[in-house]
Amino acid sequence: MDGLFARERAVVAPGAVHVPGWLSLDRQRELVAACREWGRGPVPYRHTVLPGGGVMSVRSLCLGRRWVPYRYLDTVDVELPGWLGELGREAVTEAYGDGQGFSPDTALVNFYDAGAGARMGLHQDKEERSGAPVVSLSLGDRCVFRFGNTETRGKPYTDVELASGDLFVFGGPSRLAYHGVPKVLPGTADPALGLTGRLNITLRETGLWRDAASARA
Template sequence: MDGELFPRGFFPRERTEIVPGAVHVPDWLDPSRQRELLDACRAWARPPAGLRTVRTPGGGTMTARQVCLGRHWYPYAYAPTAVDGDGAPVKPMPDWLARLGREAVTAAYGLEGGQYGHDGQVLRQAGGGWDPRDPRDLPGLDGAYDIALINFYDGDSRMGMHRDAEERSPAPVVSLSLGDACLFRFGNNDSRGRPYQDVELRSGDLFVFGGPVRRAYHGVPKVLPGTAPPGLGLTGRLNITLRVGGLG
């Protein structure tokens, strides 16, 4: 009955702190910005150093295909060239995408209004507990976002529980979703099992995790086919994750 009365997306969704350091911001990218980002992803996916199937050291393959910017990720390291693809130099990280990463962190953690210092750090505020406005609680923001991993999921793709651990910088990971919705599983720092929480990420949603959960396990157990916005022109799901490498 509810599904008939209230279509998908009818109710506004609210910004939610899943756990301290992990924040979901629904509908952060408006439709125009989503289309611009999709057009850019299509250009990046073309050779050289384009969209590829990732093979694991054990001989398996990831069901989500990937293209990288700034640095090329392969299990489990970074390289300046597509070492497990065509060997071409990785495409550069655009300045506008790096700025989008910083904007996302600002929005997720409520850092609007001049909390950032001139050196790129955030200013300390009084108060106990974890505080994203304290550089001791949210380190790494003095570095620019210089790596993007773009994963394409079709309806049958999955991503097992894993940690983003190859970066040296502790800056938060920024995740942007386009196309079909998915079930995103956000776990804990210690194991791939429970406790974890499942969050539905839709096209345009932002998810940021840093601070105490920067190394938390996370994955995508399910994609929801046919849920992409009709006007976007995308079948499947694109996930753009932005990182500060700190790799020199």
């Protein structure tokens, strides 16, 4: 609860659901600890270099099938934990009433440095062959999350404030909507979380494992 009133669950667009405060503080702490541990693994958080030479301001790492702009590789540097996949299924159930067979095989963990002005430009998650929804979990500082339309980076779009513990799921008609983070609000995280900056965990089902299974059959 923020102030006197709880933030309300909202359907931002068809298939796009915002559930404020879905993660308890204890669960948030567990996820922050896991994110730190993953960063100590074989591939640390790093700034992604785009094909045109630009460098993303967020630092990222992949769990499960590795993503590079703008495709998935057949390599896995850090395994996607089974418990995180299960959390993703719980998230889809929370948003839509059932898990819809959601079986994520990749997760992108993005760190927004509070002092570096990190942000994320409007983009589509369109490298996946699966039409399964995307699950987004927020930790740490609040941000402005801009959720747009499927045709253009411009208007119409809706700005949603995401706080630590919030869940955002988008699928169905909104699966290919442009979205991004134009602003992070430094110093807005609960000090009890022990995190400076913002972490975002995005779970996806690539659909590529089905292709690989078919090729072996």
